[in-house]
Amino acid sequence: MTVIMEWIAKLSDEIFFNLIREDRYLYFVKGLGISLQLTFYAALIGGCIGLMLALARLTNNRLLNFIATKYIDIIRGTPVVVQLLIIYFAIFATTSLPKVTVASIAFGINSGAYVAELIRAGIQAVDKGQMEAARSLGLSYAQAMFYIVIPQAIKNILPGMGNEVISLWKETAIAGFIGLEDLMRGADIVRARTFSNYTPYLVIALIYYYITISMTALLGKLERRMRKSD
């Protein structure tokens, strides 16, 4: 009995010191906001870069093809944290862009390489007859892509895209390397104040996990709806 009582007392202490005292929960709330924002913008930027790279890889233009291939190679061949630091210190050191913008761009650049391959595969999975039928009507390559191929490719791409956003969400936990006060960094700051062993990390682990399963559920719903419209 006393063991349980002691444990409850300890737990409420932990909660009090890590969340309530000095409004420390705000570090988590603000961090969550930053992390979500970062994921959102990085996914958006990554999607745009990915689409451009995928199209570059699908054209017959040798130079575009080469550039896109190299980009994808290099990004996938180096750790994202290294990319983040290079972009922050080397490229954005001289500008006054907010850190969250820089980080969004860095993660977007990284994600773009993975998204490019997803989009390329999704486009290539669309029956070649679709492009031919569109071109035979007189549509240009770009029009055929835009009106005919890409709308069909989206169905192939969506599940992979969803997973990409979910991994982005977890990957952004390294944004603290450039001093961004994201969810992860929030936990660090609180722990430095409270000297708790791991409670702040437990808190953010729960938050990361909850958001992840929510996104997974949302994605599942979306996929089911798309399948219905087939």
Place this chain on the structure above:
Amino acid sequence: MIKVVDLYKSFGSLEVLRGINNEIHKGEVVCIIGPSGSGKSTFLRCLNLLEEPTRGEVFIDGVSLTEHRDNINKLRQKTGMVFQQFNLFPHMTVMENITLAPIKLKGMKKEEAREKAVSLLRKVGLYDKDNEYPNKLSGGQKQRVAIARALAMDPEIMLFDEPTSALDPEMVGEVLSAMKQLALEGITMVVVTHEMGFAREVGDRILFMDEGMIVEENTPEELFGNPKNERTQSFLSKVL
């Protein structure tokens, strides 16, 4: 109307077309027959540059396609193509399939394009299918929508690549009769087909292709009734 001069096409080291010369006149229905792999589809696809000729020229109304590649989208509007596998756009309704090109390429008003689509659908014998998606249609219906889609651009020439080969036998008739209707209206048609009955009845001229060449060409009466070339004879004896 279409003039083909010394057309060659290779895929890598495989020579598929080996010197094709021909002229297709306005209002003519030309049927192309021949064994599979003889280059019929490739020839047809060179007529709208879906395949790039290795050598030779294709002229439409006197304009060389290969010399006007930069203008190919415009030139392709002169030809409509119907594919063996239909190639309808599955994410669009029948109506959207048909009106997309006229709206985007000819700047046609949506209302006008829809009216036109409806009349084209009537022409190929389809009623009440305007708002269906292609996957709700039978093969024969799909192919007739594909014909209407190609017609919507008012092409001068219609190209058909084995339009009934992917159909269940009971649906072949409805597609052929729609095509016959077009022929009667005087639309210029080039039809690759295995339907010898159709070729004989509707064709003004038959081309027999083998190994990348036009081996023999003649009126249907002559070509089917009195084939001159040995290879034509042997092919016809197998398919008739």
